[in-house]
Amino acid sequence: MSIAVFIRYQIDPFQREAFARYAETWARVIPRCGGRLLGYFLPHEGTNDVAFGVIAFDSLASYEVYRARLRLDDEGRRNFADATAARFILREERSFLELVPGTLASAALQFAEAAS
Secondary structure: OOEEEEEEEEEOHHHHHHHHHHHHHHHHHHHHHOOEEEEEEOOOOOOOOEEEEEEEEOOHHHHHHHHHHHHHOHHHHHHHHHHHHHOOEEEEEEEEEEOOOOOHHHHHHHHHHHHO
């Protein structure tokens, strides 16, 4: 994984569950379309209207292939349409980040060890 798309969402804090369902749907769609979902994150404490999603790709070219597949995916299109109709996402920002080699697996391992 050489790049990650870091998505910052401003959400309606009163529709938190709707955003959670939206994220759970992407957990099925994103891998099917070629992305590696690293996770979606809802606010817990502090700011109550900011959520995040992180998806990894081998390259920008693989991201473009993913985007093309996503446009053709029925479940993905429905998820976008449902979010638009319900208006629980107020704003969305995307940043493309380069993964620092050796750090992602290390963080995941530490998190898993701490949880057990």
